[in-house]
Amino acid sequence: MNKMRMLFSKKGRAVYISHLDLMHTMQRAISRAGFSLKYSEGYNPHPQISIALPLSVGMSSICEIMDLRLNEEVSFDDFRKRLNAVLPEGIHIEDVYTSEEKSSGIKWLRVKGEYEYDSRDVSVVLPQLEDFFERDSITVQKKSKRGITDADIRPMIREIGFSCDSDGLVIMEAVISASEPTLNPELITAALRTLNPGIAPDFAAYERIEIYRPDMTVFR
């Protein structure tokens, strides 16, 4: 097959590679692995490679989807092994397969957040965090192309829960809307900061855990 989908993870130092740079990094890696990407026909040919949901800089993920087409027929297993051998630190191809399902069918996203509190007792903060998300609407300011607009992010959060880990970090886990509308998890921290700064973490790092179809089955 020459048309394929890749499931990959982006962790560690690689989380700072931007979406655009990641596309370029992948193209170069594919070329290093000895494969050649198919280019579109037309006046301004571009390589046939696309990433389903662009990931914000600083966020890690174990469920990224990339679709691509090669000029040659390859074995998926061989492709995955050779590509993994030439990727920069932190990027790893988990699976290569074929799928006809359009990536626009990703509706929900499971995210995990690590909340760091420098000078607050986590056991006090925890119930307050849970209370906060009991409300019916959470309105935050969102930067869009048209400028700053108000958005209610509560309907974009399907489920959310908090726990404490052994390092004293608060672990947030949520299922949020991945498309139409898209909720950037950073907005959850932003909401805390504006609406209840007392329980806002001093630092939050997010990770994508899983992607789902509208019916909450896992998307592949």
Next chain:
Amino acid sequence: MDKRLKRILPKVQKPSRYTGGEYNQIIKDKSSVDLRVAFCFPDTYEIGMSNLGMSILYQTMNSLDFVWCERVFAPWGDMYAEMKEAGIPLYALESGDDVKEFDVLAFSIGYEMAYTTVLDMLDMSGIPLRSENRDDLLPVVVAGGSACVNAEPMAPFIDMFLIGEGEEMDNEVLCLLHTAKLEGWGKKQFLTEAAKIQGVYVPSLYDVEYNGDGTVRTYTPHEGVPQKVLKRIVEDLDSSPYPVNPIVPSTEVVHDRVSLELFRGCVRGCRFCQAGYIYRPIRSKKPDTLIRQGIEAVQNTGHEEISLLSLSTSDYRPLSYICDGLLDYCESRSVGLALPSLRADNFSVEIMEKIQKVRKSGLTFAVEGGSQRLRDAINKNVTEEDVLNTCALAFSGGWNTVKLYYMLGLPTETDDDIVGIAEMSEKILHCWRVNAKNKNRGVRITVSTSCFIPKPHSPFQWEAQISQEEYLRRVNLLRSSIKAKNVVYNWHDAETSVIEAALSRGDRRMADVIEEVFRSGGRLDAWTDYFRYERWNEAFRKCGLDRDFYASRERNVSEVLPWDVIDVGVRKSLLIREKERAYRSELSPDCRRNCSACGAAALLKGSKCDE
């Protein structure tokens, strides 16, 4: 990764330039190496990662198994502020370890405006700026790169300079340091021993005396140290290390491509050009070596472009052959070939047509001077006829943008020469009207001027730089002479040029000015975003030094120059002769037509210059 770093990275622009982790980076086990080298580039990641010299020496130093060499760059302003606020010292990209823990800080200084950034990087590492304030053997602070052919302005900060090409010299120094570290030598003992290696300049082993008028009287070397430091070269480029596995940045850098170096040195002898003198003698790589290395590097990096580098690419004899050889491989794989530094001749157009089948970029000519008389005076072997013929060919071949570079303030320049720049642009415009295939697309001729900076070790090293006021007068003269609306004129500001002129011919006392600028907030001065002219002028005043004494004073050829302690292999008598010829507007033939016996060939032991 450092927790504090994790918190600030999401806040800064392009954070991946501060993390390391790129493909082909070299990771070693730090407990199994004896020497850790922080290879410091005093500019941003994007500039440093584009530097071929750095890429070569990174691999060369890491080829020693007792050494782990890592990269360090200067953070941009936003990251700098965040690091300061969070109390994060400067760290190396590969390991993330503090630079302060390293045994060697090796700076690559390619241009004078990077001086303040060197101090900034020492300071961000928590290392005292001045050599005299660092008593221990480690860390050793070394510097190399083309700006070090006049090492004096930075002499008080640097323990030792490595003059010339580093491929062999750097590792000799590291081997000596290895012994010194294991045997517990003192700093003085190590530096005295290192000064015996050809190319090593230890400024603390030379005493300088000045005359009453501020000029240098004498340089006195300590016992056992050479009177002059002879630059080091690599004799055989084919067998010298070339990185076919260079690091592939995960973010965009300035030169995001494979760089192949065709040859070192230049046969042309343009009198304003420092590079044309300090990189002699001419040594070429064999075409088959280049083709092999180019293909291997593309395979190992996935880069989409190969750039052929040299000071004058048209002078590489088998140019056509290697273009064909590389294109054989590249064309089917959509890998492009780029050839900067082509001369304005017909051959260049043929080559350009060969390599630019898909996309036609613009033509660029470094004409430098506006009249034939002036071009003869600077020994720039480009005639108006050359330029017009090349343009005619290019216009008829479909090109429609031309860029022309000139310098204002070259020795002997008159107003007629400046008006000549405008006249030449008119002629090129006319040439387009006559030759253009498709006039509907229009034409764009861009004229750029910069202010000439006299550089050490060139025939113009004794010349005065024109004042800023005079430069602006000449800019205005040219502006009013250019009438055609298809000709766009850009001129560079003279402020940086004045400071660069003062720094490039400075002596050791200049170090006070550099430190003062740094102390008052100067860093990344090569960037107009950060350069502050007034800060430099204020520093000169505070330190009691006269900027114009360095920038715009004509030197007598008998004067002892601060950089006379460095011997780049070219005889001073040749530079004097070239200077005199310039004043008679007399050309000197290029090295291939008539060897000028400049002396650089003596650096070669088993081969001949330009073999």
